[in-house]
Amino acid sequence: xxxxxxxxxxxxxxxxxxxxxxxxxxxxxxxxxxxxxxxxxxxxxxxxxxxxxxxxxxxxxxxxxxxxxxxxxxxxxxxxxxxxxxxxxxxxxxxxxxxxxxxxxxxxxxxxxxxxxxxxxxxxxxxxxxxxxxxxxxxxxxxxxxxxxxxxxxxxxxxxxxxxxxxxxxxxxxxxxxxxxxxxxxxxxxxxxxxxxxxxxxxxxxxxxxxxxxxxxxxxxxxxxxxxxxxxxxxxxxxxxxxxxxxxxxxxxxxxxxxxxxxxxxxxxxxxxxxxxxxxxxxxxxxxxxxxxxxxxxxxxxxxxxxxxxxxxxxxxxxxxxxxxxxxxxxxxxxxxxxxxxxxxxxxxxxxxxxxxxxxxxxxxxxxxxxxxxxxxxxxxxxxxxxxxxxxxxxxxxxxxxxxxxxxxxxxxxxxxxxxxxxxxxxxxxxxxxxxxxxxxxxxxxxxxxxxxxxxxxxxxxxxxxxxxxxxxxxxxxxxxxxxxxxxxxxxxxxxxxxxxxxxxxxxxxxxxxxxxxxxxxxxxxxxxxxxxxxxxxxxxxxxxxxxxxxxxxxxxxxxxxxxxxxxxxxxxxxxxxxxxxxxxxxxxxxxxxxxxxxxxxxxxxxxxxxxxxxxxxxxxxxxxxxxxxxxxxxxxxxxxxxxxxxxxxxxxxxxxxxxxxxxxxxxxxxxxxxxxxxxxxxxxxxxxx
Numbered sequence: 001x002x003x004x005x006x007x008x009x010x011x012x013x014x015x016x017x018x019x020x021x022x023x024x025x026x027x028x029x030x031x032x033x034x035x036x037x038x039x040x041x042x043x044x045x046x047x048x049x050x051x052x053x054x055x056x057x058x059x060x061x062x063x064x065x066x067x068x069x070x071x072x073x074x075x076x077x078x079x080x081x082x083x084x085x086x087x088x089x090x091x092x093x094x095x096x097x098x099x100x101x102x103x104x105x106x107x108x109x110x111x112x113x114x115x116x117x118x119x120x121x122x123x124x125x126x127x128x129x130x131x132x133x134x135x136x137x138x139x140x141x142x143x144x145x146x147x148x149x150x151x152x153x154x155x156x157x158x159x160x161x162x163x164x165x166x167x168x169x170x171x172x173x174x175x176x177x178x179x180x181x182x183x184x185x186x187x188x189x190x191x192x193x194x195x196x197x198x199x200x201x202x203x204x205x206x207x208x209x210x211x212x213x214x215x216x217x218x219x220x221x222x223x224x225x226x227x228x229x230x231x232x233x234x235x236x237x238x239x240x241x242x243x244x245x246x247x248x249x250x251x252x253x254x255x256x257x258x259x260x261x262x263x264x265x266x267x268x269x270x271x272x273x274x275x276x277x278x279x280x281x282x283x284x285x286x287x288x289x290x291x292x293x294x295x296x297x298x299x300x301x302x303x304x305x306x307x308x309x310x311x312x313x314x315x316x317x318x319x320x321x322x323x324x325x326x327x328x329x330x331x332x333x334x335x336x337x338x339x340x341x342x343x344x345x346x347x348x349x350x351x352x353x354x355x356x357x358x359x360x361x362x363x364x365x366x367x368x369x370x371x372x373x374x375x376x377x378x379x380x381x382x383x384x385x386x387x388x389x390x391x392x393x394x395x396x397x398x399x400x401x402x403x404x405x406x407x408x409x410x411x412x413x414x415x416x417x418x419x420x421x422x423x424x425x426x427x428x429x430x431x432x433x434x435x436x437x438x439x440x441x442x443x444x445x446x447x448x449x450x451x452x453x454x455x456x457x458x459x460x461x462x463x464x465x466x467x468x469x470x471x472x473x474x475x476x477x478x479x480x481x482x483x484x485x486x487x488x489x490x491x492x493x494x495x496x497x498x499x500x501x502x503x504x505x506x507x508x509x510x511x512x513x514x515x516x517x518x519x520x521x522x523x524x525x526x527x528x529x530x531x532x533x534x535x536x537x538x539x540x541x542x543x544x545x546x547x548x549x550x551x552x553x554x555x556x557x558x559x560x561x562x563x564x565x566x567x568x569x570x571x572x573x574x575x576x577x578x579x580x581x582x583x584x585x586x587x588x589x590x591x592x593x594x595x596x597x598x599x600x601x602x603x604x605x606x607x608x609x610x611x612x613x614x615x616x617x618x619x620x621x622x623x624x625x626x627x628x629x630x631x632x633x634x635x636x637x638x639x640x641x642x643x644x645x646x647x648x649x650x651x652x653x654x655x656x657x658x659x660x661x662x663x664x665x666x667x668x669x670x671x672x673x674x675x676x677x678x679x680x681x682x683x684x685x686x687x688x689x690x
Contacts, residue, residue, distance in 0.1 A: 086512070102351070323350075
C-alpha cells in the first residue's frame with residue numbers, strides 16, 4: 001500500500017470532513033409508494049423496461065429513446081466504439097433539435113402553450129407562448145442570426161442571459177442553424193462570461209438589458225458587458241457583435257450606451273425579419289449541439305461538448321419515463337437554464353415531448369415564501385422540479401405556506417445534490433400533499449441526463465437515496481484499488497458507470513486529451529481496448545449501495561464544491577482570492593449550510609507587512625464575486641497566521657475542512673507547523689473551556 005493509500009484510509013478512519021463523510025451518517029429510511037392514481041396515468045408502468053434495457057440488449061436498447069424523435073435520416077450504427085472513450089451514437093443519422101422541439105408539434109399542438117413566462121413582479125401577468133408563436137419567434141431569430149450576424153453551422157455563440165423566454169428562443173434559433181450555443185449562467189460575472197467566450201471562440205454574444213431579482217430591476221449590461229468583452233480580448237479573442245434583448249421591448253432596463261457597429265438591440269433588428277422562415281439544417285447526429293462550462297480542479301472551467309442526436313434522445317426518453325411528462329402537463333422546473341438542468345429539463349426534454357414548460361424569472365421567496373405555490377395554483381402546474389437548496393429555503397421561510405394554496409402536483413423532482421431525509425419528508429408531505437411521486441435524481445453536467453433515480457410508477461421512494469440506476473445505465477461502486485464494493489457492505493466508494501450512454505458528453509471543447517484523463521483513466525482496464533466494458537466512467541462522486549439496489553450519493557470526492565446544486569471549483573475560487581494584493585495563500589473548503597447544503601469557506605494568509613483587517617476580508621469577498629459571481633460568495637473568510645502544511649510544503653485542506661465542519665483533525669504532529677492548527681481551530685471555533 002502506498003503512502004497516499006495509507007493516508008486515505010487513515011483519513012476515513014479519523015472522520016475527515018470530506019463532503020462524503022458529511023452525508024454518510026444518514027440512516028436507512030422507510031419506503032413510500034406511488035399512489036394508484038399516479039400509476040394509472042404514468043408513461044412507464046412496465047417493470048420489464050429493465051429487461052429491455054439490460055446489458056444483453058445494449059446498445060440497441062437505446063433505440064427506444066431515439067425512436068421518440070423525428071429523424072431526417074435513420075442511423076446505421078447505434079454505438080461506434082472504435083475510438084474509446086470518444087463514443088459515437090446513432091452514427092449516420094441526421095436530425096434537427098429545433099425541429100424536434102417545435103415544428104413537429106404544430107399539426108397537433110400549435111395553439112397549446114409551449115412556454116409560460118412568469119416575471120418576478122406579481123403585477124405583471126404571466127405570458128404564454130404557444131407552439132405556433134414559438135415557431136414564428138425561433139424562425140425570425142434564426143433568420144437574424146444567419147443573415148445579420150453571418151452565423152452558420154458549427155459556429156459558436158455565447159448567451160449570457162437571465163430567465164426570460166428570449167433565452168430558450170435564442171437557443172432554439174441556434175439549434176435550427178446548427179450553431180453551437182454556449183449558455184453562461186446569468187448570475188455569473190462578466191469576467192466569467194468573457195473567459196467562456198474566449199475558450200469557445202464565440203464571435204457573437206447574445207445578452208439582455210436587465211431583469212428583476214428580489215424586487216429590483218437589475219441592469220445586467222452595466223455589470224457584465226464590458227468585463228466580458230475586455231476579458232475575452234485579454235485572452236486574445238474579439239467579439240464581433242453583441243445582440244441585446246430588451247426584457248421589455250417598450251423600455252430600456254440598462255444605462256449602458258450601445259457601442260456603434262458592435263452592439264445591436266435584437267427587438268429592433270427583428271422588425272426587419274418579420275415573417276421570415278428558416279428551414280432547419282439537417283445535422284449529423286454527432287454534430288455538437290451546445291457547450292456547457294463546468295468548474296474543474298485546474299482553475300479553468302471546462303467546456304462539456306454535447307452531441308445533437310444522442311443528447312436529445314436521452315433527455316427526451318428520461319423526461320418521458322422519469323419525469324413522466326405528457327403533452328397535457330404543465331411542468332415547472334425552477335432551475336436556471338444557464339445550468340445543465342435547465343438545458344435538459346426546461347428546454348430540450350420537455351419541449352421535445354410537446355409539454356408546457358414554465359419559466360420563472362425571479363427568486364422563489366419573493367415577495368414571500370408563498371410565491372411558488374401561488375404560481376402553481378394560478379397556472380395549474382402538476383409537475384414540479386427543484387433543488388434541495390430551494391426546498392430547504394422554502395421550508396425554513398414558509399413551512400406552512402403550501403397548505404394555503406389549491407394546487408396538486410402529481411410528480412416532483414429533486415436534483416443537484418443529496419437531500420436530507422427530514423427535508424425530503426417535508427417536500428413529500430407538505431409540498432406534495434402526500435399525492436406526488438418524488439424522484440431524487442443524480443447526474444452531472446457531463447452526463448446530459450439522469451443516471452440514478454427511481455422509476456416513479458414502478459419503484460418505491462426512499463428519503464435520502466437517489467434510487468437505482470435508470471434504465472440502460474449500469475452503475476457500480478469501486479474502491480480505490482478498482483475492486484467492486486458490493487451492496488450491503490456498508491462501505492462507501494466511487495460511483496462509476498460501466499457503459500457509455502447517449503447523453504454522455506462527447507469531449508472537452510478544445511482539450512480532448514483532458515477528457516479521458518479526467519473521466520476514464522482512473523479505472524480503465526485496458527487503454528488499448530475498444531471494448532466499452534474496459535472503460536468505466538469515473539464520476540468523481542462518492543456513494544453507498546444499499547442491499548435494495550438503491551444508491552445514496554455522498555458528494556464530491558475531488559476539489560469541487562457543490563453549492564446549491566452548482567459545482568464550483570476550489571482552484572477557480574482560490575485563484576480569485578489571490579488577485580487581492582495582500583493575499584499570499586488561499587484555501588477553499590466546503591462547509592455545511594442549512595439552506596444551500598454546502599458553501600465555500602475561505603482561509604487566507606497575508607503577505608509580510610500586512611495585518612488582518614475587515615477591509616481585506618471585504619476585498620476577498622469582492623474578488624470572488626467579481627471573478628466568479630455572487631453564487632460563489634463564501635460563508636466566512638478567515639485570515640490565518642499560516643496554512644497547515646506537510647513537510648514537503650503541501651497545503652493540507654483536509655485539516656481546514658475538518659476545522660470548518662467541527663470534525664476531528666486527526667494526528668497533525670507530522671505537519672511542518674502543527675502549532676498553527678490549534679491557532680486556527682480557536683480562531684474558528686473559539687477556545688475550549690479549561
